[in-house]
Amino acid sequence: MxxxxxxxxxxxxxxxxxxxxxxxxxxxVMAREVDNVQVFDIMVKGVYNPSVIEAKLGKPIKINFNRQESDSCSQFVNFPDFKIRKELPENQIVAVELNPTKAGEFVFLCDMGMYQGKLIIK
Ligand SMILES: [Cu+2]
CATH class of the missing domain: 1.20.5 (Single alpha-helices involved in coiled-coils or other helix-helix interfaces)
Incomplete structure (x- = not known):
């Protein structure tokens, strides 16, 4: 027993x-709202932190990437669904601005796909 x-x-x-x-x-992770924009801050160091972010449909989104490493793997971030590829220079904040028109899950990743994140739009 x-x-x-x-x-x-x-x-x-x-x-x-x-x-x-x-x-x-x-x-x-939910956004902080600044002037009706949904803002996220993502640290790039070994991983995207946070790697899963969540926003509401209908309001613009701004994701600030802060790359704190020199590993070339994370040099570019891609949002394939939005046809965005941006360089992330070391120790700089680079903003990616999106205005999704539909709900869903959208990945973002480095060129080789080792760094992966997910944007959930509800
Ligand atoms: Cu990579």
């Missing part, structure tokens, strides 16, 4: 862990 109890507890913990992971990937 005790073994069943332990197995049950482990199963519940595992499911809770999966649920949190799922929820975390389902929603992103």
């Amino acid at each position: 005790q073994l069943i109890g332990v197995a049950l507890i482990l199963t519940v913990l595992l499911l809770a862990g999966l649920w949190f992971w799922y929820m975390k990937n389902r929603s992103g």
Whole structure:
């Protein structure tokens, strides 16, 4: 009986862990609003941080990339759905401005796809 109890507890913990992971990937960091623009600040250092961002449809978006490394991998950021490719010089803030016309999930990534992020529009 005790073994069943332990197995049950482990199963519940595992499911809770999966649920949190799922929820975390389902929603992103929300914007701060400045003059009706949804603004995000993303640090580029090994990864995009935050890598999942979430905005509302109908308001312009501005994503400030701050690249704090010299690794050439992250030198360019691409938003394939918006046909945007921008250079991110080291230690500079580069803004990418978007005005999505539909909801959905849009990836952004470096040239080789090692750095990956996701913009969720709801
Ligand atoms: Cu890369």
